[in-house]
Amino acid sequence: MTEADAHMDFDLELEPEDVGETPPETPIGDPCLVVDDLHVVYRVIGGRGKKEAAKGANVREVEVKESFFRRLISSSRQHVGAVSEVHAVRGISFTVRHGESVGIVGVNGSGKSTLLRAVAGLMPPKSGSVHVSGEPSLLGVNAALMPQLTGERNIMIGGLALGLTPKQVEERFDDVVEFAGIGDFVYLPMKTYSSGMGARLRFAISSAASPDILMIDEALATGDAAFKARSKARIEEVRENAGTVFLVSHSISTIEAMCTRVLWVHEGKLVMDGPTMEVAERYKEYVRGQRPPGRKGGRPGAKNGNGNGKGAPRKVDA
Numbered sequence: 621m622t623e624a625d626a627h628m629d630f631d632l633e634l635e636p637e638d639v640g641e642t643p644p645e646t647p648i649g650d651p652c653l654v655v656d657d658l659h660v661v662y663r664v665i666g667g668r669g670k671k672e673a674a675k676g677a678n679v680r681e682v683e684v685k686e687s688f689f690r691r692l693i694s695s696s697r698q699h700v701g702a703v704s705e706v707h708a709v710r711g712i713s714f715t716v717r718h719g720e721s722v723g724i725v726g727v728n729g730s731g732k733s734t735l736l737r738a739v740a741g742l743m744p745p746k747s748g749s750v751h752v753s754g755e756p757s758l759l760g761v762n763a764a765l766m767p768q769l770t771g772e773r774n775i776m777i778g779g780l781a782l783g784l785t786p787k788q789v790e791e792r793f794d795d796v797v798e799f800a801g802i803g804d805f806v807y808l809p810m811k812t813y814s815s816g817m818g819a820r821l822r823f824a825i826s827s828a829a830s831p832d833i834l835m836i837d838e839a840l841a842t843g844d845a846a847f848k849a850r851s852k853a854r855i856e857e858v859r860e861n862a863g864t865v866f867l868v869s870h871s872i873s874t875i876e877a878m879c880t881r882v883l884w885v886h887e888g889k890l891v892m893d894g895p896t897m898e899v900a901e902r903y904k905e906y907v908r909g910q911r912p913p914g915r916k917g918g919r920p921g922a923k924n925g926n927g928n929g930k931g932a933p934r935k936v937d938a
C-alpha cells in the first residue's frame with residue numbers, strides 16, 4: 621500500500637440508499653456546547669519521539685527531569701525509553717447549538733476521536749476548555765464497557781451509566797438488542813463479538829437514553845443497510861428533541877446524509893467548519909487530490925495546496 625493509499629481509505633461513493641438524500645436542515649437553537657482553544661496531549665512512555673517527529677507527526681520527545689524517587693527505582697528497573705508527547709488536538713474552538721448534528725471528518729490520525737473524547741469529558745485537556753449544557757453520551761469505540769462481561773450485563777451497566785434506572789434498562793433491553801442486531805450473542809461475553817457487533821451494541825446502548833448530546837464514533841460504518849436506516853431515524857429523533865449529535869466517520873456519504881454541519885480536522889487543527897455540503901465538497905476534492913499531508917502541496921490550508929489547483933479551505937463561521 622502506498623502512502624497515498626494509506627490516506628485514502630474513505631468511502632467517497634454515495635451508497636444506493638443515500639443517493640438523492642439531502643442533509644437535514646439546520647435548526648436554530650441556543651448554544652449547548654462551547655469548545656474554547658482546546659489542546660489535548662498524549663504522553664507516551666517508551667515512544668520514539670524523534671523518529672516520529674522526523675516523519676512529520678505531531679510528536680515531540682520531552683525531557684523528563686529525574687526525581688529522586690525515579691532515580692531510586694530506576695536502579696532496580698530496566699530503562700523503558702524516552703517519554704514522547706503527541707499533540708493530538710491543537711487549539712480547536714467551536715460552538716454548537718441545540719438541534720445540530722455535527723460530523724467530524726479528517727484523514728487517519730488527524731485527531732477526530734481524540735476531539736470527540738475530550739468533548740465527552742473522557743480526556744483531560746492540556747489547556748483550553750469545554751463547556752457543556754447537558755450530559756454527553758459517548759459509547760463509541762473506546763467506551764468503557766467490559767469485554768469479559770456479557771452483552772446483557774453491559775447493557776445494564778451502560779444504561780445505568782447514562783442515568784437510566786434498572787427498571788428503565790429492563791424495559792428497553794429488547795429494543796437495544798434488536799437495534800444492535802446481535803440476537804442471542806447478547807448472552808455471551810462481549811469479547812466474543814466481532815468489532816462491528818460491539819460497535820453496534822455500544823451505539824444501541826448510547827442512544828437508548830435519549831441523551832442531550834449523542835456522540836458516535838464510527839459505529840454506523842459497521843452495520844448493514846437496515847442498521848443504518850435505524851441509526852438515521854434514531855439520530856433524527858435525538859435532533860428533533862433538540863438534542864445534539866456528533867458523528868465521527870470515514871464515510872463521507874454517511875456524514876452527508878446525517879449531518880447539518882461538518883468540522884474538518886487536520887493534524888489536530890480545525891481547517892474548515894461549515895454547512896455539510898460546502899465542507900464535504902472541499903474535503904472530497906482534497907482527498908481526490910491524492911496527495912497525502914506532509915508532501916509538498918498536500919496540506920489543507922496551504923495556499924493552492926490541495927493538489928488540484930484549488931485554494932485553501934475557507935473557514936466558515938458557525
Ligand SMILES: Nc1ncnc2c1ncn2[C@@H]1O[C@H](COP(=O)(O)OP(=O)(O)OP(=O)(O)O)[C@@H](O)[C@H]1O
Nearest residue numbers: 662664706708726727728729730731732733734735
Ligand atoms: N492513546 C494514545 N496514546 C498516544 N497517542 C495517541 C493515542 N490515541 C491517539 N493517539 C495519537 O493521536 C493522534 C490523533 O489520533 P486520533 O485517534 O484522535 O485520530 P483519528 O482522526 O480519530 O484517527 P483514525 O481516523 O485513524 O481513527 C494520532 O497521532 C494518534 O497516533
